[in-house]
Amino acid sequence: MKCTKQVFLWVSFVVIVGLGIYYWDALNNEGLVKDGEVNISETDFANNGVIKLNGEWEFYWGKLLTSEDLEGLDTTVPYINVPGSWIRDLDGNRYANKGFATYRMVINDIPENQFFGMKKSNIRNASKIFVNGELVLEDGQVTRTLEKSIPGNNSEMVYFEMNESTAEIIIQASNHEYIVGGISKPILFGSQREMIKGQQQSIIFEFAMIFIVFMVGVFYTILFITSKYYRIKEPATFALAFACLCFGIMGSIYSERIITIIIPEITLSSTFRFGHIVNALSGIFVLMVVNKINAKFLPNQVRNIIAIIFGFLILFALSLPLEIYLGTLTFYMIFGVCAFFSMWLRIFWLYLNKKHAVNSSVEHITLVIAMFCVFQFWFDVTIYSFGLTSNMDVAFFCMAVFSIAIASLLIHRYTLYYKKSAELSYELLETLNIVSEKSSQVDEKELAFLQAQIKPHFLFNALNVIASLVLTNRDKAYELVLSLSDYLRAKFDFYNKEQWISVHEELDFIYAYLKIEKARFEDRLKVIASIEDGVDFVVPPFIIQPIVENAVRHGINMKKEGGTVTITIEKTAEGHNISVSDDGIGISEEKLQNILHSNRSNGDGIGLHNIQKRMKRLFGYGLSIESVQGKGTTISLNIPDRGGVDNEISLTR
Numbered sequence: 001m002k003c004t005k006q007v008f009l010w011v012s013f014v015v016i017v018g019l020g021i022y023y024w025d026a027l028n029n030e031g032l033v034k035d036g037e038v039n040i041s042e043t044d045f046a047n048n049g050v051i052k053l054n055g056e057w058e059f060y061w062g063k064l065l066t067s068e069d070l071e072g073l074d075t076t077v078p079y080i081n082v083p084g085s086w087i088r089d090l091d092g093n094r095y096a097n098k099g100f101a102t103y104r105m106v107i108n109d110i111p112e113n114q115f116f117g118m119k120k121s122n123i124r125n126a127s128k129i130f131v132n133g134e135l136v137l138e139d140g141q142v143t144r145t146l147e148k149s150i151p152g153n154n155s156e157m158v159y160f161e162m163n164e165s166t167a168e169i170i171i172q173a174s175n176h177e178y179i180v181g182g183i184s185k186p187i188l189f190g191s192q193r194e195m196i197k198g199q200q201q202s203i204i205f206e207f208a209m210i211f212i213v214f215m216v217g218v219f220y221t222i223l224f225i226t227s228k229y230y231r232i233k234e235p236a237t238f239a240l241a242f243a244c245l246c247f248g249i250m251g252s253i254y255s256e257r258i259i260t261i262i263i264p265e266i267t268l269s270s271t272f273r274f275g276h277i278v279n280a281l282s283g284i285f286v287l288m289v290v291n292k293i294n295a296k297f298l299p300n301q302v303r304n305i306i307a308i309i310f311g312f313l314i315l316f317a318l319s320l321p322l323e324i325y326l327g328t329l330t331f332y333m334i335f336g337v338c339a340f341f342s343m344w345l346r347i348f349w350l351y352l353n354k355k356h357a358v359n360s361s362v363e364h365i366t367l368v369i370a371m372f373c374v375f376q377f378w379f380d381v382t383i384y385s386f387g388l389t390s391n392m393d394v395a396f397f398c399m400a401v402f403s404i405a406i407a408s409l410l411i412h413r414y415t416l417y418y419k420k421s422a423e424l425s426y427e428l429l430e431t432l433n434i435v436s437e438k439s440s441q442v443d444e445k446e447l448a449f450l451q452a453q454i455k456p457h458f459l460f461n462a463l464n465v466i467a468s469l470v471l472t473n474r475d476k477a478y479e480l481v482l483s484l485s486d487y488l489r490a491k492f493d494f495y496n497k498e499q500w501i502s503v504h505e506e507l508d509f510i511y512a513y514l515k516i517e518k519a520r521f522e523d524r525l526k527v528i529a530s531i532e533d534g535v536d537f538v539v540p541p542f543i544i545q546p547i548v549e550n551a552v553r554h555g556i557n558m559k560k561e562g563g564t565v566t567i568t569i570e571k572t573a574e575g576h577n578i579s580v581s582d583d584g585i586g587i588s589e590e591k592l593q594n595i596l597h598s599n600r601s602n603g604d605g606i607g608l609h610n611i612q613k614r615m616k617r618l619f620g621y622g623l624s625i626e627s628v629q630g631k632g633t634t635i636s637l638n639i640p641d642r643g644g645v646d647n648e649i650s651l652t653r
Contacts, residue, residue, distance in 0.1 A: 005352075008365055012372075019376070019394070026389045031055025033105050036079065041109040050190030050198055053169070054390075057082045058104040061095050064142060064172045065102040067133040083122075083390040085182035086173075098181060100144055100174035107167040107189060117159045117195030121185035121256070123171065124178045125151040125268070129158070130170040136160055140268065146176035146323060151268040153178075155256045157199060159192050177272075177323045179330055185390045203256055209396040210251040210258065216403040217244030220410075233417060239288035240406050246282035247377075247399040250275060254381070255392045269322050276317045276329070280310040283336060286374055289406060290343065293367060297347050306339050333382040340375040347371050363409055370405035373398040480519055483512040500538040503569065503576075507531070510545050510567070517552050524562025525552065531569045537576055539639055540618060546607035547580045547623075547635050555584025555633055563632070575640035586629035596622065608635070 032038045033055025043051050059080035065073070080089040086101055088094050095101075110116070118136070120129060126140030126149060140152020169189075175181025188195065220241035223230055230237060252259040253275040260266060284307045290298040313332050316325040351364045380395035466480045507529075518525050548565060556563040566581040587595075595608045612622045615637060627633040 004361060004365075008368075012368075022394070023383075023389070031082070033057060033082070036077070036104060037106045037108060039108045040111075045190070048190075049194030050188055052186040053105060053107075053189055054082060054186050055105075056080070056090060059086070059089055060102040060104070061086070061093075062099060063102050064100060064144070064174075065104075065170070066130065067168060067170060070104065070170070082183045083186050084388070085180045085184070085386060087180060087182075097179065098176050100142065100172070101181070103169075103171040103173065103183065105169050107169065108165065110162050110165050110167055112163060112165055113161070115159060115161050115192040117157055117188075117190060117192045118169075119155070119157045119188040119195060119199065121155045121188075122153060123173050123183050124181045125149075125153050125175040126173070127152075128172040130168075130172075131160060132164065132166075132168050133170075142172045142174045143176070144174070149174060149176045151177055151272075151322075153268055154260050157195060159195070177269075177326055179326060179385060184384065203258065203261075205393070206251060206256050206396055207258060209400040210248050212400045213244050213251065213403045214248035216407050217241050217248055220407070221245070230414075234410055234414060236289050236292035236406075236410060239285045239292055240410065243282055243285035243289055243406075244403045246278045246285060247403065249278045250282060251396055251399060253278070255396070272322060272326065273317045276325075277314050280313040280317075280332075283307075283310045283340075286340075290347075290367070290371065293363075293409070297350065297367065298343060309335065329385070333378070333385060336378045337375065337382055340371065340378050344368070344371040344375045362412055366405050366409040366412070370402050370409070373402040373405065377402070476519070480516055483515045501541050503535065503537055503539050503544075506539055506541065506544050507567075509542070510548050513545060513549065514552075514565075521552075521556070521562060525556055526562070526564040528564060528566040530566065532571055535569050535571060535576065537639065537641075539578075540614065543611060543614065543637070543639075544578055544580065546611055547637075550607050551580055551582035551584065551633065551635075554587075555582035558585045572638065575638060577636060577638050579634055579636040581632065581634040583632040586631055587625070587627040587633055588629060592625060592627060596625065611637075 031054030032043055032051060033053055035056055036058040038051070038053065038055070040051065045051050056079040058077045061078075063069075078089045078091055078093060080086060080103075082103065082105075085097075086095055087097065118129065118131070120127065120137060120139065123139070126142045127138070128135060128142050129137040137156060137158045138152075139154060139156060141148065141150035143149045167189075169187070171183065171187075173181060173183065188198070190198070217240075220237050224237045224241055249259075252262070253271055257271070259271065287298060287303045287307055291300065291303045310332075313328065316328055319325075347364070348368050351368055377395045377398040380389070380392055380398065383389050384392050384395070466477050466484070514525075514527050518527070544567075548567065551565045556565060563583040566579075568577075568579045568581070570577050595612060608623070608625075615622045619638075619640060621638075624636040624638075625633065626636075
């Protein structure tokens with residue numbers, strides 16, 4: 001275990017350092033474009049066939065210019081980094097988040113008479129691209145004001161033939177809706193063949209990540225719908241299924257916007273709203289996954305608070321104008337990053353801290369990985385949205401890893417459940433073997449009586465309850481195993497068959513039985529024990545427990561809403577009165593007469609029938625039964641003081 005933890009810590013350290021280096025390089029990578037120009041002959045274009053037009057572009061804030069406008073423009077030219085937001089240029093001048101501007105750069109030494117391509121991935125939020133004065137691509141409607149703005153920010157490519165060695169690239173852009181404007185992803189320029197190849201590779205990568213996530217979501221959705229047994233045993237199934245489906249939908253909306261390939265008619269406004277609703281839902285479902293796996297990782301109250309905040313984003317996306325609700329995204333993105341980072345830290349800390357460790361080591365490590373991926377997904381999406389990075393490859397990879405990790409965790413839990421069930425079954429077989437061995441020492445009459453007291457369905461129900469708690473509440477499962485063990489041991493402890501037992505010992509057997517039944521019935525079964533102070537006497541073994549079992553099985557169990565069993569013990573002049581009451585369905589008159597007066601039982605009342613026979617043989621009188629159908633039953637028995645009683649069972653071995 002110690003070795004595993006050390007290896008995991010080292011791997012975690014390497015991954016975090018690697019991501020730090022990756023982001024540092026992404027944020028500080030120098031581009032090819034210098035002072036608004038790039039010479040293809042000085043790049044790797046000959047080898048790669050594609051270059052990123054990253055670097056220093058001319059930037060004209062508050063102007064929508066063409067080639068003709070720029071020819072006569074006499075002004076100092078500021079430069080700005082592309083890709084990136086337009087908040088600040090290289091001279092330190094700051095600009096508004098929303099507005100309009102023109103970008104310009106020149107490509108030199110272009111091979112002539114060839115077909116080239118240009119790819120625009122993310123220009124916020126509408127754009128026009130001109131090559132040598134000719135409009136080659138338009139996405140949305142570039143405007144100076146919000147009123148006429150039509151957002152259009154899809155990934156698009158355009159192909160054209162170059163008959164000149166120089167290309168002037170002018171991009172007009174406007175943003176009146178999103179958090180901040182600018183060219184967020186690199187503008188690619190290259191040969192038509194290599195551009196098509198690169199586009200296919202990018203789409204294949206994103207589609208593969210989306211496919212993985214979606215398949216996990218579909219699989220667990222089908223499992224949740226079709227398997228009632230799995231729904232009960234693994235409560236995180238529903239949340240995982242819909243978290244994965246939401247991640248898959250988000251992946252199709254971001255970056256290459258694969259959803260626009262599937263649904264070309266969808267507008268950018270609809271894409272924004274739908275994407276952010278699904279984003280918030282994915283966060284809520286992730287909260288549910290963690291909480292359902294173990295509430296110690298994420299308490300219910302914390303889960304609810306975070307979910308409500310995400311719920312407000314959904315409400316805003318549904319009801320507010322686009323430009324207003326998009327203004328809240330900065331808060332929500334930063335909140336999401338902080339929330340999931342805090343959750344990851346808590347889970348990681350619980351793993352490192354032995355005193356607070358929960359779940360198995362494998363489960364805990366897997367959840368640490370999964371939650372780190374969720375945090376990293378939100379972090380990568382956030383800095384991409386702010387224009388600080390040029391792609392979302394890390395986010396796509398992380399959502400796939402999250403889905404696989406949580407799916408693996410649930411499979412491991414289910415495997416563990418079966419393993420525990422097998423162990424419990426083995427223990428039960430061992431118990432039954434002991435029972436069989438001891439049963440051979442009892443005469444036929446006594447064996448028939450004892451067998452009549454333990455119904456097979458009780459054992460099966462008890463084991464099912466224990467098995468269901470193995471994964472969700474192991475401490476409770478352990479307690480129930482002990483209770484079942486105590487109950488069975490008492491039933492088949494034939495070494496004590498020749499002596500009476502204390503009423504408190506009998507009550508212990510009853511409480512062990514009721515603990516198991518309460519775990520099964522939950523709130524449907526209530527128990528009240530009213531034992532007079534100072535009561536201490538002996539009773540024949542299992543003279544009360546079958547009456548309590550009858551009240552639960554044939555009284556409370558038959559009512560949908562359940563009911564209450566009341567056990568009362570009082571001292572009387574002749575001895576002690578014991579009564580067991582329930583507010584169940586009652587006993588029919590025919591069945592009641594069969595229990596009290598027939599020499600044979602018809603099956604349902606075999607436990608009471610045997611108690612009735614024992615009482616008559618021991619004391620000369622039987623049970624007192626009062627029952628009203630639909631209202632309940634009260635069964636009383638009087639145990640006289642021991643003096644002068646011709647006991648069925650000897651006092652000595």
